[in-house]
Amino acid sequence: MSSDDKKLLRSKGQKSSITWRWDEEGKRSSYFKITAANEEKIIQGQEIIDSMTDEERKVLRSKSGTLHFKRLLTLGSVRYKGQSKPVGVALVSDEDISVPVIDVMKNQETGIDVEKDISSRNVKAGEEFYLTYYEFMFLIIRDEYGGYFEANDNPYGAHLSVKSTFKKKVAKLPTPTINFAKGTGSIKTEDNMFDIDKKSPDGTWVIKPGFERFAPLVHNGKRRKRPSNKDSEYTYSVPTRIAIALQEELGLSGVSVKHRSTSEEELLKRGDKIITSMDETRRRNLGSKSGTLHFVLSLGYPNKRGNLGQIGMTLKSDEDIQVPVIDIKKDNETGIDPVNDITYRTVSAGEKFDISLYELMYLIIQDEYAGFFRVDGNERGAVFSPNLTRFLKGEKKLPIPKIEFEKNDKFKFITVDISKSTESGEIEVKPEYVAKFGALSDRGV
Incomplete structure (x- = not known):
């Protein structure tokens, strides 16, 4: 040996x-x-x-040096021996990688069916990504890692360690843990641990933005049961629930809506109900491609007050994509009929494309994005956060599309003015943007 x-x-x-x-x-x-x-x-x-x-x-351990430890993900709301409880790990790979996706509530008690309970998602090289301990276990036991990954500048600096009680019928799976190589200290130090939850003003614990899928693990003083049909509000983020509900409200789903939501709470409940009724295949697709759609820059055009208002964005996709095409004159006053007012065009992978805010709304509420797209290295860095007030009151035919961006010191939000002044002092759209936004010159937006 x-x-x-x-x-x-x-x-x-x-x-x-x-x-x-x-x-x-x-x-x-x-x-x-x-x-x-x-x-x-x-x-x-x-x-x-x-x-x-x-x-x-x-092949064994041949790629252990390409997978890098960043930090443990911990819950401040759950203490063990005076420390926050580790529930996951942040990693970076030097190569594009396919990683396991497993319900965060699956554990040694529930067991994990390899055929039914594990799906996968693709992560780009250099992108920080987050895994639960069981997702990490099913990744690191692959031959190319052989239980090891890089930490402290050592390709074998961290490794999987498991507690084996499952054979005694105490549990259905071993319990995974992560340790540094012997002689390099404990992995459970303040520098290596990051709490993904925080206390809200009312004293309850809430999950931090970007870690919503871990929300079912937050206890708030009592252990939550595993997700059932009534638990979807703890499993899916507000932007996703709104996006899925708006598919019906705006007529994209093909389902006739007899009663439209009149409050955000009602809209969220509709989203929960739709998600609960989904089959497992569709549910796994929710947000599965949010990391493939990239923000490039914002597009601005002077409004009636002369201020530069956002009118659209430039994006690009890692995959060929079907992009909605909607007349720029259509808005929350005119309404948009999905059958008669929306066509689609194919944009090739890697090609930058311009899109109006309403076109973006109809794109981003689709299942595969579920309200999110990528900004720099954060696949959920851009968040769909529409203004719903007048729409829910019935005063407008559509929500006002709005995208919020997660704070990132390295991220620079760039807005390009697509207008120019004519010799007579009038404002019109620059030639390179006329095909998409030319009608703005007539509207005096």
Whole structure:
């Protein structure tokens, strides 16, 4: 058994007292005895390795140095031995990567069905992403990582460690934990832990923006039950619930709405009801492509008061995309009929495209974006936050589209003025924007 194989076995085995030491040539110098509880798993792992071809064995741990530890994600609302409780991990990969997606409420008690409970999403190289401990476990046990990933400038600086009680019928799965390499200190220090929840003014704990999918884990003094049909408001963010409800309210879903929502609370409940009634395939699609749609810049045009108002955006997509096309004259006064007023055009992956705010609204409320798109490295950095007041009162035919941006010191919000002054002093649209926004010159927006 080679030293590399034994290191791998330790990562694929369960938590034990085994400790290996290696000299500069990579040879084992000493070790402690393997506990009986883990010996069976160690032997099983070795049998699997022995059955591999040379090419398969070369893959083992070959990419551990490409996956980087950033910090543990913790809950300040749940304390364990005086510290916030770790519930996930922030990572960065040097390569594009496909990562597991698992319901945050799945654990050693519920078990995880590999076929039914695990989907995946793509993460771009260099993008920070967040995983629950079980999502991390199913990622790091892949052959190319072999239980190890980079930390403290060491490609094997952090590794998976698990507690094995599931065989005794106490639990259906081992409990995953993350440790630094021996001799490099504890991973559970203030610098390595980040609370993803905070106390609100009324004293209750709420999840921080960007970590909404972890919200079911926030207890507020009592343990919440696992999601049922009544729990969707804890699972999905407000922008997603509004986006899904507006699909029906604005006629995109094809469902005839007999009673329109008259308050935001009612609209959110409608969103919850729709999400609850979805099949699992559609539910998994919610927000699945928010990271593929990128903000480039904002487009502005002088309003009637002479101030530069936002009229649209320039975006780009990592994939070919169907973009709504709506007459720029259509707004919350005229209303928009999805059947007669919206057509679609195909934009190729990577191609920048201009879009009006109403076109953006009809794009971003679709399932795959569910109210979010990317800004720099944050796949939920741009948030759909429409002004609903007059729409819900029945005074306007549409909400006023509005996008809010998560605060980021590195992010620079750029607005390009698409207007120019003529020799007579009038304002008109610049030639390069006439095809999309030319009618603004006639409206005097």
